[in-house]
Amino acid sequence: MRSRDRRLGMDRAISRRDFLSGVSVAIGASLLPACTRIGVPIVEGPSTHYPPAETGMRGSHPGSFEVAHATVQGQHWEAEKADEHYDLVVIGAGISGLSAAYIYRRDVNLNARILILDNHDDFGGHAKRNEFTIDGRTLLGLGGTMFIEASNSYPAVAKQVIHELGIDAERYSEFHHEGLFESLGVEERAVFFDRETFGADHLAFGEREYTGAFDESPLSGSAKEELKRLFADEEDYLAGMTPTERRAVLESHSWRDYLKSFAGIGDEALTYLQKWSHGVWAIGADALPAWMARLEGYPGFAGMDIGYADEEGAKESGGNFYYPDGNASVARLLVRKLVPGCAPGDSMEDIVMARFDYSKLDQETNATRIRLNSTVVGLSHQNGDLDGDVDVTYVSGNKGRTVTASKVVWAGYHAMLPHVCPDVPEDQAAAQGSSVRAPLVYTNVLVRNWRSFVNLGFWRAFCPGSFFHSVRVNRPVSIGDYHFPESPDEPVVLHLQHIPLAPGLPAPDQFRSGGRALLETSFETFERNVRDQLGRILGPGGFDPARDIAAITVNRWPHGYAYSINAESGDVAWMPKRWRHERRPWVDARQRIGNIAIANTDAASNAMTESAIEEAHRAVSELM
Numbered sequence: 120m121r122s123r124d125r126r127l128g129m130d131r132a133i134s135r136r137d138f139l140s141g142v143s144v145a146i147g148a149s150l151l152p153a154c155t156r157i158g159v160p161i162v163e164g165p166s167t168h169y170p171p172a173e174t175g176m177r178g179s180h181p182g183s184f185e186v187a188h189a190t191v192q193g194q195h196w197e198a199e200k201a202d203e204h205y206d207l208v209v210i211g212a213g214i215s216g217l218s219a220a221y222i223y224r225r226d227v228n229l230n231a232r233i234l235i236l237d238n239h240d241d242f243g244g245h246a247k248r249n250e251f252t253i254d255g256r257t258l259l260g261l262g263g264t265m266f267i268e269a270s271n272s273y274p275a276v277a278k279q280v281i282h283e284l285g286i287d288a289e290r291y292s293e294f295h296h297e298g299l300f301e302s303l304g305v306e307e308r309a310v311f312f313d314r315e316t317f318g319a320d321h322l323a324f325g326e327r328e329y330t331g332a333f334d335e336s337p338l339s340g341s342a343k344e345e346l347k348r349l350f351a352d353e354e355d356y357l358a359g360m361t362p363t364e365r366r367a368v369l370e371s372h373s374w375r376d377y378l379k380s381f382a383g384i385g386d387e388a389l390t391y392l393q394k395w396s397h398g399v400w401a402i403g404a405d406a407l408p409a410w411m412a413r414l415e416g417y418p419g420f421a422g423m424d425i426g427y428a429d430e431e432g433a434k435e436s437g438g439n440f441y442y443p444d445g446n447a448s449v450a451r452l453l454v455r456k457l458v459p460g461c462a463p464g465d466s467m468e469d470i471v472m473a474r475f476d477y478s479k480l481d482q483e484t485n486a487t488r489i490r491l492n493s494t495v496v497g498l499s500h501q502n503g504d505l506d507g508d509v510d511v512t513y514v515s516g517n518k519g520r521t522v523t524a525s526k527v528v529w530a531g532y533h534a535m536l537p538h539v540c541p542d543v544p545e546d547q548a549a550a551q552g553s554s555v556r557a558p559l560v561y562t563n564v565l566v567r568n569w570r571s572f573v574n575l576g577f578w579r580a581f582c583p584g585s586f587f588h589s590v591r592v593n594r595p596v597s598i599g600d601y602h603f604p605e606s607p608d609e610p611v612v613l614h615l616q617h618i619p620l621a622p623g624l625p626a627p628d629q630f631r632s633g634g635r636a637l638l639e640t641s642f643e644t645f646e647r648n649v650r651d652q653l654g655r656i657l658g659p660g661g662f663d664p665a666r667d668i669a670a671i672t673v674n675r676w677p678h679g680y681a682y683s684i685n686a687e688s689g690d691v692a693w694m695p696k697r698w699r700h701e702r703r704p705w706v707d708a709r710q711r712i713g714n715i716a717i718a719n720t721d722a723a724s725n726a727m728t729e730s731a732i733e734e735a736h737r738a739v740s741e742l743m
């Protein structure tokens with residue numbers, strides 16, 4: 120082992136480094152024998168372990184995606200006929216699939232027999248819980264879907280479900296330790312300039328747009344001046360143009376190209392801005408349309424009117440709610456309602472520490488059963504009769520099984536449906552293929568204390584040139600029996616984000632390329648970057664990555680945010696409300712096929728929890 124690696128602690132025993140290191144394995148006709156040979160964990164039968172406590176490579180974890188990828192590449196699966204018939208089979212145990220089951224029971228048949236199938240070893244889809252145990256204490260991290268955003272503006276059906284689950288988003292201030300960081304003298308934010316990108320490692324304090332932060336930074340004088348001018352946001356860079364002309368400019372340029380061509384911002388300053396939009400849109404400035412940057416309130420548009428009549432399309436800000444495990448708590452609340460006895464408790468608070476018994480999820484005596492580690496590879500109406508029952512074939516632990524269903528909700532990814540369902544009409548299959556997914560990685564790092572943040576005086580950093588574009592101490596939230604570690608001498612979970620893209624390509628190609636790269640990036644690569652980046656940022660505050668890191672969980676999502684594209688132009692439906700093409704591919708894609716209805720955020724081209732619920736409601740309504 121190289122001495123640098125040893126200094127970083129790459130040889131330290133932390134909880135659990137994956138055997139396979141999360142490297143994608145060859146897929147294709149020889150998939151399963153190959154997997155077995157090299158040890159992809161293939162889980163058979165009901166789960167006896169406790170998935171939220173798994174560390175290492177999570178999200179699209181090894182063993183979860185190989186069957187799906189092989190199926191898309193044409194693999195055929197033998198299946199035995201199981202003697203199981205359900206009123207409803209739901210494919211996908213994300214928030215959309217779970218909501219579909221919940222709404223079906225509520226609105227169609229309380230006693231319905233329902234089977235929910237998912238390829239992961241945990242339910243929740245993107246809404247993923249990461250649990251850590253240290254010194255006898257449980258700490259939580261969010262592995263995906265982060266928060267209930269602006270629930271005040273949720274559509275009525277989603278509001279209703281959230282309400283029925285017992286969530287009162289208005290109570291967030293009761294649980295959030297407002298002022299904790301300030302009371303410890305910790306500034307809001309910092310910016311970490313890395314030497315590979317900017318010439319020297321440097322931690323600047325203040326918001327990422329705080330111009331004072333640039334003064335001491337390694338940026339060149341001209342880049343500092345450009346950024347200061349940009350953030351002052353006083354100049355009209357399109358002076359003399361009519362709103363229509365301005366609009367034409369913004370709709371035909373990326374934010375980066377706009378800033379370069381019209382605001383005179385040079386390459387170095389543009390590098391500083393490239394990852395500005397990573398956290399929210401999972402795309403960089405080079406492919407983020409300028410009109411979106413303006414709607415987001417990014418600098419460079421100084422009160423510009425571009426003739427949008429419905430400017431106030433923005434969401435109401437009220438009703439944000441952050442559970443310590445993100446919206447995994449929403450998924451857990453749904454499962455607790457669907458499968459009585461799988462977890463104790465009955466409130467929005469006690470869900471946070473409720474220990475789920477995964478062996479109870481798929482019991483014959485349950486009206487609703489959740490079957491994990493099961494990838495659906497076939498879906499067809501019996502004898503081609505669109506009014507008849509549906510055969511649902513899934514692969515679990517190397518074995519194919521077929522169950523039957525009166526009704527089906529597909530709450531998995533649209534792009535996969537034509538590969539498993541011969542009943543999808545050709546046009547609809549093309550529309551389903553117009554769905555692309557932005558890749559994201561949420562990494563949670565358990566550290567033994569967070570004293571170094573306090574010593575340095577910040578709790579969150581934007582890292583414009585680094586592997587992880589953001590690093591932060593988890594949001595300080597205590598709820599029910601879950602207590603955020605208020606003392607900086609206690610262990611805490613850090614949250615780091617990485618968006619793998621291929622800047623310079625059109626956005627859909629960046630997503631595809633990033634998704635592929637993600638499956639080929641080993642856990643060691645993530646771990647080395649975690650250790651290196653945290654060491655360089657926090658080292659001056661006393662942090663030692665070899666000593667202070669206790670566990671790492673990497674949640675990789677090659678199929679992350681849902682976006683539709685126009686097949687001819689490659690235009691992305693970033694905001695479906697502003698889609699300018701006549702046909703909306705996500706609407707064409709989600710049309711019911713006989714007894715199969717289609718949910719998931721793909722059906723709205725909107726990667727949001729409210730859409731996941733709303734599309735579930737629509738899908739169930741179509742089956743009624």
Ligand SMILES: Cc1cc2nc3c(=O)[nH]c(=O)nc-3n(C[C@H](O)[C@H](O)[C@H](O)COP(=O)(O)OP(=O)(O)OC[C@H]3O[C@@H](n4cnc5c(N)ncnc54)[C@H](O)[C@@H]3O)c2cc1C
Pocket residue numbers: 187210211212213214215216236237238239243244245246262263264265266267268446493494495496530531532535559560561676678679680681718719720721726727728729731
């Ligand atoms: C990193 C990240 C952060 C996010 N943060 C937020 C946030 O803060 N707020 C917000 O509102 N939204 C957020 N989102 C958007 C999120 O996608 C939605 O809110 C919601 O969780 C999506 O639910 P879903 O059920 O539609 O899809 P998913 O969560 O993707 O669930 C679909 C499930 O179906 C499974 N599946 C697919 N095909 C098959 C098959 N053939 N067989 C079996 N199972 C299959 C998938 O593997 C998956 O488990 C985030 C997304 C990501 C990736």
